Amino acid sequence: MRFWNTYVLAHSIEEALDILSHAPGSALPVAGGTDLLLEIQQGEHEPVHTLVDITHIPELKRLEETEDHLFIGAAVPVSRVAESPLVRHHATAVAEACSQIGGPQVRNSATLGGNVAHALPAADGMIALLALDARAEVASLEGRRLEPMENLFKGPGQTALDLRREILVGFHVPLRRLHQASAFGRVMRPQGVALPILNTAVWVERHGEVIGDIRVAIGPSGPVPRRASAVEAVLRGQPCDQETFAAARRAIRESIRFRSSPLRASAEYRYHLSGVLLEEVVIKAWQRTLEPSVVEAV
Amino acid sequence: MSERLHLWVNGQEVDLPVVPGEMLSDLLRYRLGLTGTKIGCNEMECGACTVLVDGEPILSCSFPAVRAQDKHVLTIEGLSKATEEAMKPSTEGSLHPLQEAFIKYGALQCGFCTPGQIMTSYALLLRNPEPSDEDIKTALKDTLCRCGAYPAILQAIKAAAKAMRTGGPVESPVIPPASKPGKYVGNVHPRPDAVAKVTGHAKYTDDLHFEGMLHARVKRAMVPSAIVTRIDVSKARALPGVVAVLTAEDIPGEHNHGLVIYDWPILVGVGERVRYVGDALAIVAAETREIATQALDLIEVDFELLPVVSDPVQAAQPDAPKIHPNGNLLKHIKVRKGDVEQGFADADVILEHTFYTPMHDHAFLEPECSIARPTPDGRMEVYVGSQIPYADRQQIARALGWPETRVHVIGQLMGGGFGGKEDIAGQIHAALLAHATGRPVKLLYDRHESLIAHPKRHATQIRVKVGAKLDGRLTAVETELYGDTGAYASLGEKVMTRATTHSSGPYEVPHVKADCYAMYTNNPPAGAFRGFGVMQSAFAIESMMDMLAERLGIDPVELRRKNALRVGSVTNTGQVLRQSVGLLECIEKVEAEMRRLGGPNPFEPKTVPGAPHLRRAWGFAVAYKNTGLGGGAPDKAGAEVELRRDGTFQVRTSSAELGQGLPTVLQLIAAEELNQSPRRIEVLLMDTDLTPDGGPTTASRQTFVTGNAVRYAARALKELLTSELSERYDVPPEQVRFVEGLAQINGHALTLQQVAEEMLASGRPPVTSYTYWAPTTRPLGEGGDMHFAFSFAAQAAEVEVNTLTGEVKVLRMIIANDVGYAINPLGLRGQVEGGAIMGIGHTLTENFILKDGQVVTDRLARYRTPSIVHTPEIISFIVEHPVAEGPYGAKGVGEIVLIPTPPAITNAIYNAVGVRVDRLPVDQEMICKALNNC
Missing domain, CATH: 3.30.365.10 (Aldehyde oxidase/xanthine dehydrogenase, molybdopterin binding domain)
Structure with missing residues (x-):
């Protein structure tokens, strides 16, 4: 009945992988634990024999700009992600999403790695990473690899990672170039469950007065998170105007199968909101494409 | 890894063995005795357990203690000392300016959330010495206060921040005294328990520890309707560390409890009926809570499942399964005045509509806790936060088969009650186990259990039919109420009586007919909850008054003024009001302020400049509520x-x-x-x-x-x-x-x-x-004084509706309460603002959901109470029409403050976008669909 028997603070990826693969009973990596520990406490997840805390591994706490990407360590608290000038510039949608996860205390524990590993179809941080075309760096006993975000999910709440052998190291987000920008938005309902009815993240590249390129992620829009490629297709190459949004709304209806969930929202309400939210978020990102292309003050 | 846990707590180095599965809050509370850190939900929702780890606020209830290895933890107990490091010491004594400001501004009531509020605020001020209202709301977003002290908390933080920046004293709030202040009464005075509450030294029941104390847990049915066919506790008894497992046959005295009717089994035995999911089947006492919890899983129970009655209208059908031997009707309550048919015949306009309100949970932040302790002289001490200590004593004694004086109830500080700590929770179970084991026994509910087990606010269906002349004078009001009293009577009859007698509103109506059916169902029992039925009927009648005003083309304030009770009026129960009817003054005060802020047409929708999809309008409602038991009960x-x-x-x-x-x-x-x-x-x-x-x-x-x-x-x-x-x-x-x-x-x-x-x-x-x-009252139906005093209120709410999404925000509220006399203006402010915020919660965020008798909202994450982000600007007026018998003229205030809020908000929504909300809580999807045809 104990939530865990052994709780290990790992100090390196190798140590964490070693303990995970050799632990006598069940074993899982844990970062903020704001999902996993809660589920264990509430009996929705079996107690775990060995929990390997990865929040003391320096590499997983890195948040830095490299030559071609922004690296956000999997164990960086989302409060730090939300406030980071680097993230706010290069991955505005991720910063916006992270600033809305839970409350301030939760954000000091919760991590993007956990948000992604928990694999819920509408996790705010994950939806934003998806729109930003981030790639996840995964460490295993065999070495490191980069995975597109889409490859990390098997089903609702089911990660494709083998958590006995693999650890999320962090996320590589392409650096923001001139005339590129991103944004995130969501709609909640005040009652019932604390999950958003709908969230949307958008990355856009402006070509003059048309949407040169765009990526859209909408959650929850299926068992696993995925980009809304049919919606992207109707927006791409079009001006950012009402006609385009009308087409996007049609594309949402034709390509996305929203579900009705009795305590959160009907599918009809989600279709309507999705059009409203998409327009709001695209316009927000579109306006940002005119911002300067360098980080103002790091 | 090291088998030792090493950290600093409030500057003291701590080195202890690691305990597997231990959260930081457990370490602080149970191993270090720092009980200022509170556990409200244990699910990262309420923020009461907030402490700082290396300067950052975290939720200690779900933070593994081991994770604090080599870190610095700051708790409420260490805050006064913390001033030395980062902040100037308070000018007054050893309190931190935040602690001092919380006291001065009345930013604490029950005090249970206070340590979490102060620690979260402290972390904010460390990073931001001059926070705006928005900064504060962002930082305290998930640090819940069920007393609704948010406006005072916000002001207290700003005052503390200023004092810390300037090095000056904490400025005092501006709170008007009573109109005729005495030397002490009618003046602002801090709570006597305030210092203990802001420093974390205030003790609630779970903060107590006794040598040799056992921990109890309750095996609950978790099916809503069944006959128990088998209970086998042998495996649980055999578990090492389990000291006692008791079932119904082990109860030495009477088997049922109840506040009015003894219809609630202490434990449901084999062959007996389960009537709701929270029914207790067995109780366990063990050396640790963990063992007691494990033992619950080893108790084997078989049921013969029975059909579920899940709503009061269904319960009233002739063929509905019978929940109690005498059927499902707890009480048919009737109010008759004049001849309602004549009243409708006299009417120029007749309107009829049906309204619905859900169950609500009190969600007091301190879950129920009882400790029973046998004493050497053969008595039983029971430590518990209870609203009725003598009723507890009587019911505990009855179950033990003892004279009442052998039981000693020692009431503890309560982390909120709101009516939800009137019934027995764990008192009897703890006493039975203490009696059986001869050892002290603590029975602490977790939030999940609290949500499932204790009585709720009655869900209602209320049909209102009104008749009026063209000039707005009411000629008749007919109401029909169904109240869901759940599995057991609790105070259901009293609550629904109050709902019924107040169902025609605070108006003088010549012809009234009200019928209420308080029905048993297989839902959790419903009982007392602030407002006591009147919140529900006020939502119905006050919505109807706005519908009538629209139909007649009369200003809604004018319509109410025309019909309002005043001195000399006769109520619907035949009571002549001889004094202390401040309703008209409440209406005038709120109306004047509303028109000052909202212009001559506050009920007309206004579009927000630059955001055409946001529409704003004001709404208005009034209410009255009895003070005292009334209805002939000796008070x-x-x-x-x-x-x-x-x-x-x-x-x-x-x-x-x-x-x-x-x-x-x-x-x-x-x-x-x-x-x-x-x-x-x-x-x-x-x-x-x-x-x-x-x-x-x-x-x-x-x-x-x-x-x-x-x-x-x-x-x-x-x-x-x-x-x-x-x-x-x-x-x-x-x-x-x-x-x-x-x-x-x-x-x-x-x-x-x-x-x-x-x-x-x-x-x-x-x-x-x-x-x-108190002055004698008369039973309903006999005329005369059913109550010895009434409080009155008017409220206006300004809302903003997002026409694209249906989302609703309450922006401002104007409130006037006739309280007779303001004995304690600082506490009164807390009641007024807290009541409105609870009303906002009931309107926008709270919905206790059941499905076929099963509780869907069984976690605080699913039952959302309002947070500081839902807190509007509140402008309050105190109206004092003294009642001669009251102390200095005072009458009650605890409930009236909440009652007009829901209809004030829903009327404002109608005024803003033309959508009538006739079912609480407000459903943004419904509004959105009505506006967008989606």
Whole structure:
């Protein structure tokens, strides 16, 4: 009945992988634990024999700009992600999403790695990473690899990672170039469950007065998170105007199968909101494409 | 890894063995005894457990203790010391400016969330010494206060921040005194328990520990309707560490409990009926809570499942399965005045509509906890936060088969009650286990159990039919109510009676007919909850009044004014109101302010410039609520006042403090009568050995009833002291006077200490007791005075509706309450604002959801109470139409503050976007669909 028997603070990826693969009973990596520990406490997840805390591994706490990407360590608290000038510039949608996860205390524990590993179809941080075309760096006993975000999910709440052998190291987000920008938005309902009815993240590249390129992620829009490629297709190459949004709304209806969930929202309400939210978020990102292309003050 | 846990807590180095599975909150509370850190939900929702780890606020309830290895943890107990590092010390004593500001601004009531609020605020100020309102709302977003002290918390943080920036003292808030303040009553005065609550030293039941104490847990049915066919506890009994497992057959005394009707089984036995998911089947006491929890899983139970009755209308069908032997009708309640058919015949306009309200949970942040402890002299002590200590004593004794005096209930600080701590929770179970084991037993509910087990607010269906003349005068009101009283009676009959008698609103109506069916169902029991049924019926009638105003083309305020109760009016139960009817003044105050802020047409929708999809409008509603039990029930309270040997006074009564501020009220009353400053007066409450029975803390009655008892007991003590001294010093009584700490006898002064010593030496102890009987009331149906006083209120709410999404925000509220007399203006402010915020919660965020008798909202994450982000600007007016019998003219305030809020908001929504909300809570999807045809 104990939530865990052994709780290990790992100090390196190798140590964490070693303990995970050799632990006598069940074993899982844990970062903020704001999902996993809660589920264990509430009996929705079996107690775990060995929990390997990865929040003391320096590499997983890195948040830095490299030559071609922004690296956000999997164990960086989302409060730090939300406030980071680097993230706010290069991955505005991720910063916006992270600033809305839970409350301030939760954000000091919760991590993007956990948000992604928990694999819920509408996790705010994950939806934003998806729109930003981030790639996840995964460490295993065999070495490191980069995975597109889409490859990390098997089903609702089911990660494709083998958590006995693999650890999320962090996320590589392409650096923001001139005339590129991103944004995130969501709609909640005040009652019932604390999950958003709908969230949307958008990355856009402006070509003059048309949407040169765009990526859209909408959650929850299926068992696993995925980009809304049919919606992207109707927006791409079009001006950012009402006609385009009308087409996007049609594309949402034709390509996305929203579900009705009795305590959160009907599918009809989600279709309507999705059009409203998409327009709001695209316009927000579109306006940002005119911002300067360098980080103002790091 | 190291097997030792090493960290610093409040600057002290701690080195302890690692305990597997231990969260930081457990380490702090149970191994280090730092019980200032509270557990409200244990699911990362409420923020009560907030502490700082290396300067960042985290939720210690779900933070593994091991993760704090080599880190610095700061808890509420360490805050005063923390000033040395980052902040200037407070100018007054050792309190941190935040602690001082929370006290001054009345930013705490029950105090249970206070450590979390202060720690979260402290973390904010570390990073942001000059936070805006928005910064504060962002930082405190998920640190919940069920008393709704948010407006005061916000102001307190700003005042503390300023004091810290400037190094000056914490500025005092501007809170008007009563219109005719006395020397003490009617003036702003801090709570006597405030320092303990802001420093984390205040003890709630779960903060107590006794040597050899066992931990109890309850095996609950978790099916809503069944016959128990088998219970096998043998495996649970065999588990090492389990000391006792009891079932129904082990109860030595009576098997049922209940506040009015003994219909609630303490434990459901084999062959007996399960009526809701929370029914208890077995109770376990073990060496640890973990073992007790494990034992629950080893108890085997078989059921024969029965059909589920899940709503009151279904329960009233002739073919509905019978939940109790006498059927499903707890009570058919009737109100008749005049001839309603004639009233409708006289009407020019008739409207009819049906409204729905859901169950609500009190969601007091302190979950239920009881500790029972057998004493060597063969008695049983029960430590519990209870609204009715003497009823607990009676019910515990009954279950043990003992005389009542063998049980000693020692009331503890309550982390909120709101009516939800009137019924028995774990008191009897803990006592049975303590009796069986001979050891102290603690029974603490977790939030999940609390949500499932304790009585809720009644869900209702209310049909309202009104008739009116073209000029707006009401000719008839007919209402039909169905109330879901759940599995057991609790206070259901009383609650639904109040709902029924108030269902035609605070209006003089010539012809009234109201019928209410309080029905048993297989849902959790429904009982007392702030507003006591009137919140539900006010939502219905006040929505209908706006519908009528629209139909007649009359201003909604004017329509209410025209029909409002006033002195000389006859209520729907035939009571002539002879005094203290401040409704019209409440209406005027709110209306004037609303038109000042909202212009001449506050009910017209306005578009927000630059955001055409946002529409704003005001809405208006009024209400009334009885003070006291009424309906012919004897309503009395006992109190004692004693001059102690040290020259201070003690006031004693069993009446309960749930956070509402009764100790301040009683302290101020005694101070006024004895002409001594409040600091010389200690108030002792809720102890069945030491304090006389003050009756239940319910029905907004304690200020009036216990307030009077204390007032008269204090007067009697003053008379006793006077006569004693006048005799002893042979002076006429007029020449004996009392001033601070002294008795003056004809120019000669004695300290009160000397007075006490002299009286004790002469065998005349300086103590008086008084039992105050409130004015007699008459049962419903007999006419005359059904209640001895009513409070009145008007509220206006300004909302903003997002027409694209249906989302609703409350921006501003204007409130006026006729409270008779404002004895304790600081506490009153807390009640007024907290009531409105609870009303906002009931309207926008709260919905206790059941599906076929199963609780869907069984976690705080699913039952959302309002947070500081839902807090609007609140403008409050206190109206004082004194009631002659009340202490200094005061009447009740605890409930009226909440009642008009839901219809004020829903009327505003209608005014903003033309969508009538007839079902609580407001469903943004419904609004969106109505506006967008989606």
